[in-house]
Amino acid sequence: MLNIQDTSRAPSPVPDAPAPIRKHITGSARTEGYYKISHAEKSAYVAQYALRSTNAESTVAHETPQPQHVTSSRSNRANARRRAQGLEEINQVQRAVALSKGETAAAELNLKFNQLQTRKKHLRFARSPIHDWGLYAMERISRGEMVIEYVGEVIRAQVADKREKVYERQGIGSSYLFRIDEDLVVDATKKGNLGRLINHSCDPNCTAKIITINGEKKIVIYAKQDIELGEEITYDYHFPIEQDKIPCLCGSAKCRGYLN
Incomplete structure (x- = not known):
């Protein structure tokens, strides 16, 4: 059985004993609102306050403020x-x-490009399962290396639009037109190098980058990964999306089905 003591009849505190804990008239501290407990009162029942000097508050209160x-x-x-x-x-x-x-x-960058011109990668063209002719590596090419420059006739975009229509009427298509920027296009249809034979792949081992050499923009094919001997060189053509679709025959697991 719980024994509840009658606090009204409790004996008066011994003079040498610590100060008693504050009594709450209502029986609950929450109902009596906010009240400040002095440092001396806290030191009676909180150990960390008892360890401090009882004169700490008075010392801080009487400190002379330093002139600013x-x-x-x-x-x-x-x-x-x-x-x-x-x-x-x-x-x-x-x-x-x-x-x-x-x-x-x-x-x-200039050094690497000059090395590409003076010591070209050993490449050869041969029949490709992707489309007609393709370009193959005849040496191991490390990731990040320049593989080949995409060379052709540099023309204005307006001229490229006219040539594209002519090539389509002739059945050549516009696969060899490579846009440099909004104003210039490289046309490798009739003037170019082996770079024009690189086939598209939705999961390519190379990527095409536009670099500036001595103030002139160049299209360079870079290796995205290590390319082994005999492996076909491919990059993503990134054709714009059009209603008339061109089927993709790259055969990769990530094939999107269409070039555009």
Whole structure:
């Protein structure tokens, strides 16, 4: 059986004993609202307060506030100018570093392109199961290497539109027209190199990139992965979506079914 003590008849506290815990008239602390408990009262029943000095509150309360240093508006403006100058110097250093990196990247790109021109990859064309003729690697090509430049006649986009209609009437098609940007197109239909024989694949081992060499834009085929000896070179044509579909015969597991 639970024994409930009558607090009204409790003996008065012993003088040497710690101060009693605050009594709540209503029997519940939540019904009596907010009230502040002093540091001394907390030290009577909270161990961490008992370990502190009972004079901590009075010491903090009587601390003399330190005078704040007031600077003039002229000093503030001078400090602001110094900070702005420091930031500008940092920005100049960062721009110089970025510029040097850009120049280094451009020089490295020029070097790789010159190496591609002087020492061309060993490639050959042969019949392809994808479509007519295809281009094959006769040496191992590592991922990220330049494989071949897509060479042709550089013409304006308006001229390319007219030629496309002529080629379609002749049954040639527009597969050899490669757009560089909004203004220029490379036409490899009648003037080009082995790059024009590269077939499309929905899961290709190469990709085509537009690079700038000495201010002139070039189309270069890069290896997306390691290419083994005898493997056919392919890249995604990325033809625009049209209503008249061109069937895709790449045969890859990721084949989309159509080139466009």
